[in-house]
Amino acid sequence: MGDTSPQVRAKPVTFTVGKHDDRGEYLLHLRDYFPGRIWEPGMWSLLGGGREPQDATLEHTVRRELAEEAGLDIADLTPFGTEYATDDAGATVPIAIYAGRWNGDPRELHLTEGVMLAWFTPDDLHRLRIADTTSDLARRHAASRPAGTAPQSGLSSHEECRSTSPHGTVLNVIGVHLYLERPDGTVLLGLRHPDSPFVPSTWHVLAGHCEQENAIACLIREAREEAGLHIKRQDVELVHVVHHIDKAGDRPRMGLFFRTRTWSGEPELREPDKCTQWRFWDPVALPDNLVSYTRVAIGKIQNGELYSETGWPA
Structure with a gap:
């Protein structure tokens, strides 16, 4: 990463201004977890680093860091602004931000530092371990960008994502779901907040997206964070997998449904901005406003079926 001392650092924001459902995607870097040795250890951040003596300008710093860390050569880089962060010693560090556009698959880059690179929309950032300044910057x-602006480059849609990959590969989102069934056979559902970006005012099982963690660890974390439920790994079993898309052109999703026979705690509204009510429902009398793939999964689980697909064209 080069010099990380409290001096002016140049961080290139390798943005795309492409759109998917009118949302641009941003390239983020998962940093190594070396506390005391690197800036923002173990966090999602922007590619970049400290200015070195051979760098004539901050743009030279940006281009050198991009090349050294990921083998990237961005044709057009423009200053976007200056951010201020606080280092481990409490000093304020100015960070020069550059914006650019790149169209490609980060898995094909030669990453020399950190764990991985991945695309995220601004709506994805709340589920990442990321500095507030970085997420605010992306938003x-x-x-x-002016509303309705067409992308000049970058990942303009998942169809375009497929075309840029030599093998037609599309990254699938992995979601975990808790199938919590009481001894009387009723199943726990939550009513999503009316302002929720995903299926507002609709019933759904307790669910979440995997971060830098395995699926069962994600399930245990989400159950605790969302409902105050405590689950042990040894009590968890996989009962269903649903491979689905919400509508044509959306990113495919793999939903893992786990059952736990034993848990402690009663469902609480720990995140009222996401869920306004927890309730146990009879599987034969589920609410009408239930997420469609969740309805399918519950029926399949009741029948002992392990796999289903929804939303795919016939």
């Missing part, structure tokens, strides 16, 4: 950049 501000997204808001700065």
